[in-house]
Amino acid sequence: MNPSPEESARELLEVIPVVMRDIRSQMRSRRSPDLTVPQFRALGFVDRNRGSSLSDVAYHMGLTLPSTSKLVDGLISRGLMAREEHPDDRRRLKLAVTRRGLSTLETSRRATLAYLSAKLGNASGEQRELIVGAMGALRSIFSATAYREQGVK
């Protein structure tokens, strides 16, 4: 018998924050102190989508433009990302990860994956299969989210 939506929701609400906190703690720890989770995600997105605008990043991350602007600001001021001019539309940004940003991203990714892999290595193969399957399902359920209208008065 399959679990109800309610039961599944309860499980998600209990477990997701716990896993998330663990990931966040790891990223803040000595081993990979360079990027926070949102910084990591933004950098990774722009790396995979070179030339993205700020709005693209905001949409992907499910953040407002001001939040995204500030987030990106921090990355730019640290030399991890670069702002270029868009040829056609001068309002628009073209974002790109710098060489240094890429190296930081890789270091952070390696450290975090190593940390998580060690934990997941203690689980059984069946458990990992469950997890990977569930992540696929969750991705399709949750990724079409994001973007709430900007409150233009």
Next chain:
Amino acid sequence: MNPSPEESARELLEVIPVVMRDIRSQMRSRRSPDLTVPQFRALGFVDRNRGSSLSDVAYHMGLTLPSTSKLVDGLISRGLMAREEHPDDRRRLKLAVTRRGLSTLETSRRATLAYLSAKLGNASGEQRELIVGAMGALRSIFSATAYREQGVK
């Protein structure tokens, strides 16, 4: 063939933040603006573990004592939680959820579960089964985390 720890880690790192952001956004939205995710979790923990000390909460949440102190402070100043004196050890707190805190917790929980249930209702029963199974596995993998030594010089 079962997925490797590395592959599983990669999936986790991609999907968990997306789901988490969605939950956080929902909690911040008009429908349940009363509690943030950490507030919700702290209140829920103390509700299930009446008389917990601050350290108990910190341990459960994987936070430092100062962070937890501030978090609990906010709940107390809003009348959602109460600090009582411990009979045996006057350094220790005994925390309890107030009636108003309980009602806020219930409202928030209902709204969030309804939101998540609606999303999960669009998934198939098999997908929900995967998800519930994976949450169980993740719980056992990640819940023994928490607590880094306090930096007492």
Next chain:
DNA sequence: TATTGTTATACTCTATAACTATA
């Protein structure tokens, strides 16, 4: 001296409101 918690300080994350520049 060790433990429990608080206060001081600082940064990041995130939002809304108001604004600028460009289209």
Next chain:
DNA sequence: TATAGTTATAGAGTATAACAATA
């Protein structure tokens, strides 16, 4: 007028360092 982005402001989350009170 509509769109892309920034700036101003504010509150929550989180940490480390330093402290106070109690054991």
